[in-house]
Amino acid sequence: MQIIKRRKVFFLSLLLFSVLCLLSSYSYYLLITNRSPYILKLVTGTVDFLMKGQSISNYNINLNISPEKGVINVESNINVKFLKDRRYIIFLLNDGLKVNSIKYGKAVSHYRIWLINLLLLPEKIKKDDDLSINIKYEGNLRPLGFSDGYIKEKEFILRNEDIWYPLDFQGLFTLNVNGRVPVSITPALPGSIINKLTGDGKGKRFSWRPERPVTGFALMGGYFNKLAKSVNGITYTLYSPVYHNEDLEKTIDNIILCHSFFKGQFGDDGFKNLTIIITPHGYRSYNHGAGIITLSKTDFPTIAHEIAHNWWGGTVYVDLLRRKGDGGQWIAEGFAEFSSLMAIEKLHGKDAFLRELKNENFNPHEQRIIESITTFDNLMDGEDVKINNQMVYAKGAYVLIMLREIMGEEKFMKAMKNFFSEYNYKIVNSNDFQWIVERIMGNSFSWYFDPWIRGTERLDFEITDLNSIERGGTFVTTAKVVNKSKINIYAEIDVMAITENGKEIQRVFMDENPATVVFNTKSKIKEIIADPFLKWADMERENNFVRH
Numbered sequence: 001m002q003i004i005k006r007r008k009v010f011f012l013s014l015l016l017f018s019v020l021c022l023l024s025s026y027s028y029y030l031l032i033t034n035r036s037p038y039i040l041k042l043v044t045g046t047v048d049f050l051m052k053g054q055s056i057s058n059y060n061i062n063l064n065i066s067p068e069k070g071v072i073n074v075e076s077n078i079n080v081k082f083l084k085d086r087r088y089i090i091f092l093l094n095d096g097l098k099v100n101s102i103k104y105g106k107a108v109s110h111y112r113i114w115l116i117n118l119l120l121l122p123e124k125i126k127k128d129d130d131l132s133i134n135i136k137y138e139g140n141l142r143p144l145g146f147s148d149g150y151i152k153e154k155e156f157i158l159r160n161e162d163i164w165y166p167l168d169f170q171g172l173f174t175l176n177v178n179g180r181v182p183v184s185i186t187p188a189l190p191g192s193i194i195n196k197l198t199g200d201g202k203g204k205r206f207s208w209r210p211e212r213p214v215t216g217f218a219l220m221g222g223y224f225n226k227l228a229k230s231v232n233g234i235t236y237t238l239y240s241p242v243y244h245n246e247d248l249e250k251t252i253d254n255i256i257l258c259h260s261f262f263k264g265q266f267g268d269d270g271f272k273n274l275t276i277i278i279t280p281h282g283y284r285s286y287n288h289g290a291g292i293i294t295l296s297k298t299d300f301p302t303i304a305h306e307i308a309h310n311w312w313g314g315t316v317y318v319d320l321l322r323r324k325g326d327g328g329q330w331i332a333e334g335f336a337e338f339s340s341l342m343a344i345e346k347l348h349g350k351d352a353f354l355r356e357l358k359n360e361n362f363n364p365h366e367q368r369i370i371e372s373i374t375t376f377d378n379l380m381d382g383e384d385v386k387i388n389n390q391m392v393y394a395k396g397a398y399v400l401i402m403l404r405e406i407m408g409e410e411k412f413m414k415a416m417k418n419f420f421s422e423y424n425y426k427i428v429n430s431n432d433f434q435w436i437v438e439r440i441m442g443n444s445f446s447w448y449f450d451p452w453i454r455g456t457e458r459l460d461f462e463i464t465d466l467n468s469i470e471r472g473g474t475f476v477t478t479a480k481v482v483n484k485s486k487i488n489i490y491a492e493i494d495v496m497a498i499t500e501n502g503k504e505i506q507r508v509f510m511d512e513n514p515a516t517v518v519f520n521t522k523s524k525i526k527e528i529i530a531d532p533f534l535k536w537a538d539m540e541r542e543n544n545f546v547r548h
């Protein structure tokens with residue numbers, strides 16, 4: 001008996017031990033292969049929390065790029081401003097890159113675990129003091145979770161998250177880039193680029209200093225076709241790889257159209273140079289708010305969306321590394337997507353807007369809280385991303401479309417303008433935007449923002465009780481418009497009647513639920529449709545129609 005029991009305990013412990021071993025080796029495997037978005041999110045989110053006390057104000061980077069070897073060699077000078085008293089600096093660096101030296105006048109201890117680098121300083125730095133450090137590193141880039149930068153034989157693309165998450169998305173900084181590439185490669189950078197041959201004649205030097213603070217950067221080099229145009233004091237430069245067939249004229253004209261339009265709508269984004277690079281095999285388009293935009297597709301909605309990031313995300317800044325959301329992703333992506341739809345509406349007309357709006361679908365059965373979705377939730381691979389994407393882009397844009405209906409176009413645009421002018425070059429969250437709306441409207445808008453961005457409520461309109469009588473040649477038709485959701489709509493919605501001779505539209509104020517709509521028509525009504533122009537994020541459109 002005793003022996004059997006002992007054996008049991010022994011085998012149980014062995015089993016437990018092996019399970020633990022398996023689990024930890026699996027986590028380690030995920031960790032070293034960067035396969036786990038959750039681990040990456042956990043690590044960067046924790047670092048983000050620790051980094052809160054530091055802010056990089058200036059970033060000088062000198063890169064030596066050798067595409068033929070797939071290697072970069074970097075020297076960077078970073079100016080760190082301390083927001084708290086502290087003895088350390090923390091930063092993330094691609095794990096394919098090896099740190100060669102760190103200089104700060106005095107001795108610094110450097111510790112590294114995977115992406116995380118900790119610099120222990122010899123003394124405590126006081127709040128509001130600055131500190132300059134020089135860091136040299138080199139190596140091959142390893143793809144990390146959400147980035148798709150690369151160094152290939154004839155082409156490279158580097159973004160801040162590919163190298164060193166500078167500063168690590170903590171705010172805006174002044175940037176100064178110097179570099180060297182092989183003589184055959186053209187760096188695609190905006191503004192003052194010097195293409196000087198190096199002493200040995202094998203390389204080419206370039207230099208770039210953005211004219212305003214930036215939130216990040218993208219550096220690209222390769223073999224390009226190039227087209228530049230200057231309009232209203234702004235130089236637009238479009239690069240497309242020579243192997244790719246692109247209508248440069250058409251694309252640059254759309255870029256100029258969108259940029260000028262948004263400038264007129266939201267205010268000045270401060271860029272005098274805009275460089276757009278087509279990346280045909282990139283799986284995403286990017287705008288890191290440095291005046292450099294990469295486009296994997298060049299259809300009008302994509303161009304408009306990426307250009308709009310010059311305002312939302314690029315100037316009104318959102319914290320990208322955060323583990324818990326505060327509406328930052330919504331403000332970057334939902335606002336950019338809304339801006340893209342608005343550009344389509346104003347520049348290509350209502351029908352084009354409606355066609356595009358039909359694509360902004362989100363699964364009614366998969367609702368998430370928009371405010372909680374972070375950059376990682378949005379950018380990491382996996383099934384979940386699709387839902388998060390629908391939430392921040394499609395539903396995010398719809399939240400603004402509906403808000404425009406409620407506020408009226410004039411007040412809504414005032415809110416967008418004020419949001420941009422009051423918060424440019426600052427980190428924002430959804431409360432900041434809500435506060436702007438409330439100030440303009442003179443009352444609380446929690447009834448709107450809470451269910452739509454802090455909740456998972458859905459909206460559903462229904463038309464019922466259709467009745468029609470003829471009185472002296474006029475058809476009097478009544479119907480009920482029911483708001484089946486828990487969200488109150490203090491606004492007018494469109495109801496359309498289709499008669500034998502045409503269409504008629506009534507605006508129905510939804511302060512009563514159900515509300516009654518009355519049509520007086522000369523011919524018989526064939527059909528009544530609630531919200532025919534898709535102004536509301538109605539999740540069940542089948543019941544919006546009643547046919548006679």
Ligand SMILES: [Zn+2]
Pocket residue numbers: 305306309332333336
């Ligand atoms: Zn975007």
